[in-house]
Amino acid sequence: MLKHVLTPLILMLALSGPVGAVLPDEILPDAALEARARALSQILRCPVCQGENIDDSNADVARDLRRLVRERLLAGDRDDQVLTYITDRYGEYVLFEPEAKGVNLILWLAGPGALILALGGAGLVWRRRRQAELRAAAPVMPPELTEEERARLAEILRN
Structure with a gap:
């Protein structure tokens, strides 16, 4: 069948x-x-x-x-x-494949050039996202307090 x-x-x-x-x-x-x-x-x-x-x-x-x-x-x-x-x-x-000279050289280089630019842009976006993820995952440390701020904090906590 x-x-x-x-x-x-x-x-x-x-x-x-x-x-x-x-x-x-x-x-x-x-x-x-x-x-x-x-x-x-x-x-x-x-x-x-x-x-x-x-x-x-x-x-x-x-x-x-x-x-x-x-x-x-x-x-x-x-x-x-x-x-x-x-x-x-x-x-x-x-001609399906014109010679790579003169004005045609622009056509021959446009494709690879666009590919290189696209890959570079994608790499830049990936890098920035990765850096943002690393920054978001890092622990947030409080800023150091001055002596005046420590005294005020101690006073607040006592009350």
Whole structure:
């Protein structure tokens, strides 16, 4: 009984993975070139979908970019030349990992910088709370009395 329930469930999960949008007419006959095209398509962002690479996107511009990648590979370009060609035309925005230079350096450093600031702030809050707890747990000692105050206290206690 359990086997009849789990088998379709496992099959559904296996088939529900991401499906590439590459159409059969786009696939190159040379397996090595196609593998390079797929690798490049994974690191290029779709300008329309923004969160998807061009290999997974069904947008027309993503299809055009996939064809452009394959055309450049067929022309004999190296992978870096293909990326340079595309970024020259579409900007560094199409790269999922733009180079860490210039203005992009701010983006590369913003995440780690924010993490360091957050950890430092959390450490400061923790330290202050710990100090407050220690102060609250310490016994409160009465202040020392002067001779005049002791005499007055003794007089009050006698009455």
